[in-house]
Amino acid sequence: MQIAIAELFSTDALRWDAVASRDRQADETFFYAVTTTGVYCRPACASRLPNRQNVRFFQTCTEAEQAGFRPCKRCQPNAMSPREEQVQLIAKICTLIETSEESLSLNELAVTAGLSPYHFQRLFKEIVGVTPKRYAIAQREQRVRDSLQQVTSVTQAIYNAGFSTSSQFYAGASDKLGMAASQYKAGATNIEIRFAIAQSFLGLVLVAATERGVCAIEFGDTPEMLTERLKTRFPNAQVQESDPTFSNWVAQVIGLIETPDRGLNLPLDIQGTAFQQRVWQALQTIPPGTTVSYADVAKQINQPTAVRAVATACAANTLAIAIPCHRVVRSNGDLSGYRWGIERKRALLEREALRRTTY
Ligand SMILES: [Zn+2]
Known part of the structure; x- marks a missing residue:
C-alpha cells in the first residue's frame, strides 16, 4: 500500500497536483522547495501556494538542504512527522x-x-x-x-x-x-569483541569492546543474561571473554561507575544512526549530578518536536554511564524509564546528587 502511494507521486506533474491540493497522502513521499523564498516544505504545507515555475522537488530533506534550501518553520519538514x-x-x-x-x-x-x-x-x-x-x-x-x-x-x-x-x-x-x-541480515561481519563481567555497586556490569573502542557497558542480573544479550546484539561477531590486557579497561569503567565525575579516558565505539549519535553526544555534555528533560535534549539538537525520538534514542543507548542517559528525566521530574531498570537510575542519580556537594 505504501508503495502504491509513492507511485502516485512519481512524476513532477503528479507532485505539483499534490502540492496544489495539499494532499496529506503525499507527505513522506517528497518535499518541494521554493526558489524565490529559499524554503522547502512538506507537500501538504498550509503556507501560500507558490508559482509552479519557482518550485523544485526533492526526495529527501537532506537533498533539499544540500541544494541550499532551509526548512519551513510552519510545516517543519525536517522534524518527525x-x-x-x-x-x-x-x-x-x-x-x-x-x-x-x-x-x-x-x-x-x-x-x-x-x-x-x-x-x-x-x-x-x-x-x-x-x-x-x-x-x-x-x-x-x-x-x-x-x-x-x-x-x-x-x-x-x-x-x-x-x-x-x-x-x-x-x-x-x-x-x-x-x-x-x-x-534482513544485521550488518556485515567478523568483528572481534572482547568482554568481561565485573561487579559494581549497581550489580554485575558487562564491558565489551571492539578494536575501535568500548561498544557496550551494560548492567544485568546474571552473567548468562549479559553474555546472551551481547551475542544477540552482535550476532555475527566473534565474541570472546577477555584477555588480561582488557582488565585495565574494565577497571576504568568500574571507576567511572563509582565516580562519574572522573570521566572515562577510553575510546568509545558508538554504533547508531546519525540521529542517535547526535542525541548521545548531547547527553555527554550533561554534568554529573544534574538532570535535563527529554525536551531539553530535543531542543539542544535543534529538533524540538522530536521529544519522543530522543527518549527512544536514550533507551537505545548501550554505553551506560559513559553516555549518561540516566541524567535525562521527564519534564515533571519523573525518572521515566531506564534500559537497565529504574532502580539503577534512581541509585545513580542519588549518588551523583550526593557527590555533587564535593565536586
Ligand atoms: Zn511549509
Missing part, C-alpha cells in the same frame, strides 16, 4: 518484544505504547506487517532456530534504513519490516 513518530513508537515496542525475557500481553504492550489495545494492534500490524503476537512468536522461533548466529530486528531494519531518508524508507515499509525482514 506524526507518521515517523508512530514508526518510532512501534520500533520501540519491537525492541521491547525482542529483548523481553517473558512474553508480554497485548494489553501490556498497548499500555507501554500509550494506545488502546485495538489501535495499538492495528498500528503495529500496519507498520510491521504482522500482529504483535505473531512478531513475538517469530522472534522467539528465530532465536531458537538460529541460535546466536543471526537475530533480525525490525529496529535494526529501521536504523539501517535511516530516518533521514524517510520517504524512501516508507516507500517499502511493509516489505522491509514485515516478516520478509527475517531475511
Whole structure:
C-alpha cells in the first residue's frame, strides 16, 4: 500500500497536483522547495501556494538542504512527522518484544505504547506487517532456530534504513519490516569483541569492546543474561571473554561507575544512526549530578518536536554511564524509564546528587 502511494507521486506533474491540493497522502513521499523564498516544505504545507515555475522537488530533506534550501518553520519538514513518530513508537515496542525475557500481553504492550489495545494492534500490524503476537512468536522461533548466529530486528531494519531518508524508507515499509525482514541480515561481519563481567555497586556490569573502542557497558542480573544479550546484539561477531590486557579497561569503567565525575579516558565505539549519535553526544555534555528533560535534549539538537525520538534514542543507548542517559528525566521530574531498570537510575542519580556537594 505504501508503495502504491509513492507511485502516485512519481512524476513532477503528479507532485505539483499534490502540492496544489495539499494532499496529506503525499507527505513522506517528497518535499518541494521554493526558489524565490529559499524554503522547502512538506507537500501538504498550509503556507501560500507558490508559482509552479519557482518550485523544485526533492526526495529527501537532506537533498533539499544540500541544494541550499532551509526548512519551513510552519510545516517543519525536517522534524518527525506524526507518521515517523508512530514508526518510532512501534520500533520501540519491537525492541521491547525482542529483548523481553517473558512474553508480554497485548494489553501490556498497548499500555507501554500509550494506545488502546485495538489501535495499538492495528498500528503495529500496519507498520510491521504482522500482529504483535505473531512478531513475538517469530522472534522467539528465530532465536531458537538460529541460535546466536543471526537475530533480525525490525529496529535494526529501521536504523539501517535511516530516518533521514524517510520517504524512501516508507516507500517499502511493509516489505522491509514485515516478516520478509527475517531475511534482513544485521550488518556485515567478523568483528572481534572482547568482554568481561565485573561487579559494581549497581550489580554485575558487562564491558565489551571492539578494536575501535568500548561498544557496550551494560548492567544485568546474571552473567548468562549479559553474555546472551551481547551475542544477540552482535550476532555475527566473534565474541570472546577477555584477555588480561582488557582488565585495565574494565577497571576504568568500574571507576567511572563509582565516580562519574572522573570521566572515562577510553575510546568509545558508538554504533547508531546519525540521529542517535547526535542525541548521545548531547547527553555527554550533561554534568554529573544534574538532570535535563527529554525536551531539553530535543531542543539542544535543534529538533524540538522530536521529544519522543530522543527518549527512544536514550533507551537505545548501550554505553551506560559513559553516555549518561540516566541524567535525562521527564519534564515533571519523573525518572521515566531506564534500559537497565529504574532502580539503577534512581541509585545513580542519588549518588551523583550526593557527590555533587564535593565536586
Ligand atoms: Zn511549509
